Amino acid sequence: MSAPGRAPGAEAPARRRGGASARATSARLAPYGFLAPTAALFALFFALPIGYALYLSVRKVQIVGLGLGPDGREEVWAGLANYRRALTDSELLAGALRVLGYGAIVVPVMLGLALFFALLLDDERVRGRRFGRLTIFLPYAVPGVIAALLWGFLYLPSVSPLTDALEAVGLPAPDLLDGAPLFGALANIAIWGGTGFNMIVIYTALRAIPAEVHEAARLDGCTPLQTALRIKIPMVLPSLVLTFFFSIIATLQVFNEPTTLRPLTNSLSTTWSPLMKVYEDAFTGGDIHAAAATAVVIALVTLVLSFGFLRLATARDRREENAR
Amino acid sequence: MRHRATATCVATLLTATALGGCGAADDGAVRLTYWAWAPGMEEVVELWNEANPDVQVTVKKQASGDELVTKTVTAAQAGTAPDLVQAEYQALPTLASNNVTADISAEVAGVEDAFTPAVWQQVTLGTDAVYALPQDSGPLLFFYRADLFEEFGLSVPETWDEFAETARALREIDPDRRLTTFSANDAGLFAGLAQQAGAQWWTTETDRWRVAIDDEAGRRVSAFWEELVAEELVDNQPMYTPAWNQALNEGRQIAWISGVWAPGTLATAAPDTEGTWEAAPLPQWEPGANVTGSWGGSTTAVTTDSEHRAEAAEFAVWLNTDPEALTALVQTCGIYPAATAAQTGEALAAPPPFLANQPEFYETVAEVAEGAAPAAWGPNVTVAYSAFNNAFGAAAGRRAGFEEALAEMQQTTFDDMDRLGFEVVQ
Numbered sequence: 010m011s012a013p014g015r016a017p018g019a020e021a022p023a024r025r026r027g028g029a030s031a032r033a034t035s036a037r038l039a040p041y042g043f044l045a046p047t048a049a050l051f052a053l054f055f056a057l058p059i060g061y062a063l064y065l066s067v068r069k070v071q072i073v074g075l076g077l078g079p080d081g082r083e084e085v086w087a088g089l090a091n092y093r094r095a096l097t098d099s100e101l102l103a104g105a106l107r108v109l110g111y112g113a114i115v116v117p118v119m120l121g122l123a124l125f126f127a128l129l130l131d132d133e134r135v136r137g138r139r140f141g142r143l144t145i146f147l148p149y150a151v152p153g154v155i156a157a158l159l160w161g162f163l164y165l166p167s168v169s170p171l172t173d174a175l176e177a178v179g180l181p182a183p184d185l186l187d188g189a190p191l192f193g194a195l196a197n198i199a200i201w202g203g204t205g206f207n208m209i210v211i212y213t214a215l216r217a218i219p220a221e222v223h224e225a226a227r228l229d230g231c232t233p234l235q236t237a238l239r240i241k242i243p244m245v246l247p248s249l250v251l252t253f254f255f256s257i258i259a260t261l262q263v264f265n266e267p268t269t270l271r272p273l274t275n276s277l278s279t280t281w282s283p284l285m286k287v288y289e290d291a292f293t294g295g296d297i298h299a300a301a302a303t304a305v306v307i308a309l310v311t312l313v314l315s316f317g318f319l320r321l322a323t324a325r326d327r328r329e330e331n332a333r
Numbered sequence: 334m335r336h337r338a339t340a341t342c343v344a345t346l347l348t349a350t351a352l353g354g355c356g357a358a359d360d361g362a363v364r365l366t367y368w369a370w371a372p373g374m375e376e377v378v379e380l381w382n383e384a385n386p387d388v389q390v391t392v393k394k395q396a397s398g399d400e401l402v403t404k405t406v407t408a409a410q411a412g413t414a415p416d417l418v419q420a421e422y423q424a425l426p427t428l429a430s431n432n433v434t435a436d437i438s439a440e441v442a443g444v445e446d447a448f449t450p451a452v453w454q455q456v457t458l459g460t461d462a463v464y465a466l467p468q469d470s471g472p473l474l475f476f477y478r479a480d481l482f483e484e485f486g487l488s489v490p491e492t493w494d495e496f497a498e499t500a501r502a503l504r505e506i507d508p509d510r511r512l513t514t515f516s517a518n519d520a521g522l523f524a525g526l527a528q529q530a531g532a533q534w535w536t537t538e539t540d541r542w543r544v545a546i547d548d549e550a551g552r553r554v555s556a557f558w559e560e561l562v563a564e565e566l567v568d569n570q571p572m573y574t575p576a577w578n579q580a581l582n583e584g585r586q587i588a589w590i591s592g593v594w595a596p597g598t599l600a601t602a603a604p605d606t607e608g609t610w611e612a613a614p615l616p617q618w619e620p621g622a623n624v625t626g627s628w629g630g631s632t633t634a635v636t637t638d639s640e641h642r643a644e645a646a647e648f649a650v651w652l653n654t655d656p657e658a659l660t661a662l663v664q665t666c667g668i669y670p671a672a673t674a675a676q677t678g679e680a681l682a683a684p685p686p687f688l689a690n691q692p693e694f695y696e697t698v699a700e701v702a703e704g705a706a707p708a709a710w711g712p713n714v715t716v717a718y719s720a721f722n723n724a725f726g727a728a729a730g731r732r733a734g735f736e737e738a739l740a741e742m743q744q745t746t747f748d749d750m751d752r753l754g755f756e757v758v759q
Contacts, residue, residue, distance in 0.1 A: 070753060070754075071753075071754045072430070072750075072753045072754035072755045073754070074540050074541075074755075074756050075460075075537060075540060075541070075542065075755070075756065076430045076712055076753075076754075076755050077426070077429045077430055077458065077460065077462070077712075078429065078432060078436065078462065079432050079637070081429075081430055081432060082430065082431070082432070161575075162575055165574060165575055165576045166576070167576040167579055167580065168575045168576050168579055187730065272518055272571060272573060272574060273571065273574045273575075273576075274571070274726075274730075275517055275569065275570070275571065275726040275727065275729050275730035276726070276727075276730055277726075278722070278723040278726065278727070279719050279722055279723055280723070289719060292403050293715045293716060293719045294713070294715070294716050294719075294749060295403075295406065295427065295431070295713075295715070296753070
């Protein structure tokens with residue numbers, strides 16, 4: 010957000026007249042008036058909850074004796090005990106590793122597909138582009154839980170039409186909800202749902218490339234493939250960086266898909282992803298303090314990873330600019 | 334102008350919400366809110382409201398089962414809990430430990446005799462307090478496809494050894510069918526089976542808890558199922574999935590160990606099999622014994638937030654012991670009442686519609702219910718159940734390691750209590 014600047018037109022006459030101080034005051038206060046709603050909403054729905062989560066994370070519940078009745082529990086200062094527990098929790102670490110494996114499938118495949126589709130739709134010679142754009146984007150409009158339910162039905166061996174089809178041609182049907190295929194099955198849901206969104210972001214950037222650049226490339230004898238690789242991709246790099254950034258955050262926060270598929274299989278634990286662990290601590294274990302600490306840790310890791318990546322990307326940009 | 338209009342609207346809405354939240358009544362009547370999930374509970378409560386204009390109860394369907402527990406605890410922390418709440422037996426220690434349910438021993442004196450000691454003990458948690466009144470119970474029975482049992486020449490197993498033999502015989506007759514499945518996604522059934530074997534997962538000893546999930550009874554039950562799963566005599570996939578529904582509906586699973594409420598679930602899961610199921614007593618560890626465990630069943634609890642504890646308790650007593658209320662509960666909500674007098678009543682003369690082929694269904698249930706082993710619940714049942722999901726889920730998937738899974742469940746449960754500061758031993 011830019012600093013609240015005063016409109017020059019309003020400022021100049023006030024200064025000339027000098028005596029109209031009431032007007033000057035109101036002009037000085039006006040920007041704050043405009044800022045107030047945003048500031049209030051930010052404080053109420055962002056800063057305050059984060060502050061409260063931080064507060065909760067350094068407290069804990071202390072049970073007395075049997076822990077029954079009105080005097081059974083009290084809230085006490087915990088220091089960093091909750092953080093110590095979160096950081097040494099092998100289940101949280103295992104969940105983070107699982108999510109890394111999942112992200113290693115989701116991010117490259119989803120962004121690769123999104124870029125591929127965007128380039129395809131940007132090509133004037135491709136027919137039915139409007140229709141293509143809509144159909145590729147449509148899965149993004151399906152809520153994650155619904156998508157996971159739909160795919161869950163397709164994955165369950167005994168009710169899946171996939172299994173029937175494979176068996177009809179004499180191939181063994183894999184159990185997609187077990188072992189290594191499970192990662193692919195989960196990633197598939199995210200890719201199916203997320204490709205459309207990322208494609209639109211990249212496509213919009215592609216459309217913003219000036220026509221003369223394309224023309225110059227054509228005149229210089231670029232083939233369409235060369236135009237895509239040497240002109241278009243470098244020019245939409247900022248949106249690729251942006252989509253990568255969003256994808257990393259979405260991956261770290263994966264919750265809907267594994268939670269929805271969990272009842273269908275023995276292979277998904279209630280703490281499969283870090284956020285599921287937070288949910289488990291808060292609502293199964295009833296320990297909001299441990300959950301708050303874990304949530305803060307996850308938020309910090311997300312922050313470091315995503316901004317680390319952004320910094321890396323912008324540093325590279327700057328180096329290239331200097332080189333030019 | 335438009336902004337001001339919006340602001341006024343928002344202010345009005347907020348005021349309306351605030352007013353709607355409080356229980357002020359113009360006519361001087363006490364107003365109670367009751368969070369419950371039993372279908373048709375509104376109709377039963379209507380009977381009370383007609384007879385008691387001074388105490389008006391409103392039923393609100395917020396959530397069911399464990400979800401309602403979470404919701405109630407959260408509401409209580411915010412000071413907005415309802416006056417009454419439907420809670421499953423295993424949730425009571427959690428609610429009592431969060432100081433959500435009030436001790437109503439003074440208000441319900443003399444009601445104890447309406448229930449069996451095994452049921453009553455679950456609402457007192459072995460203390461002098463009374464944290465809720467029992468509403469329904471869920472004794473475990475053996476539900477089986479009578480038509481297929483006859484077709485395959487199988488007999489109803491009376492002991493667990495016979496159960497294993499039946500499972501083996503069925504697989505030999507038809508390799509595509511299984512007797513049942515070992516499901517790791519609802520610990521309630523496993524808890525019931527362990528109770529039958531004599532397990533007391535949580536007990537109180539004056540001023541401390543004892544966690545005994547990994548005991549002789551638990552090991553006996555888990556070793557029994559591990560063998561069945563390892564030899565693929567039973568399936569290892571979870572219940573309540575589309576695949577499970579289909580297996581039941583198509584007769585690829587021909588039996589289900591479940592609570593007395595099973596006919597309702599079967600009617601949804603396997604609608605094509607109506608009229609082919611029957612219920613028999615649970616197979617026994619000792620031949621000729623009559624012991625069963627419980628799966629499910631719920632209570633009516635009064636919250637500490639309630640400003641009308643006496644009236645709320647009075648309503649809870651009426652709902653769970655009055656003959657008229659119990660008849661309505663059975664007929665409208667389809668529950669199996671916990672009050673002993675109601676278990677032989679007129680309302681239970683006819684079997685549930687799905688089991689119309691077994692006219693003596695409720696007689697069988699009444700006999701089985703007499704042998705219901707006492708259950709013992711602790712303050713972190715949800716943690717233990719979740720540990721069961723994870724540990725036994727992995728073990729069932731591998732078809733091995735049930736013993737380790739049980740030990741893990743014990744350890745997770747104990748560690749959780751120990752960490753929170755409970756006086757606990759194992």
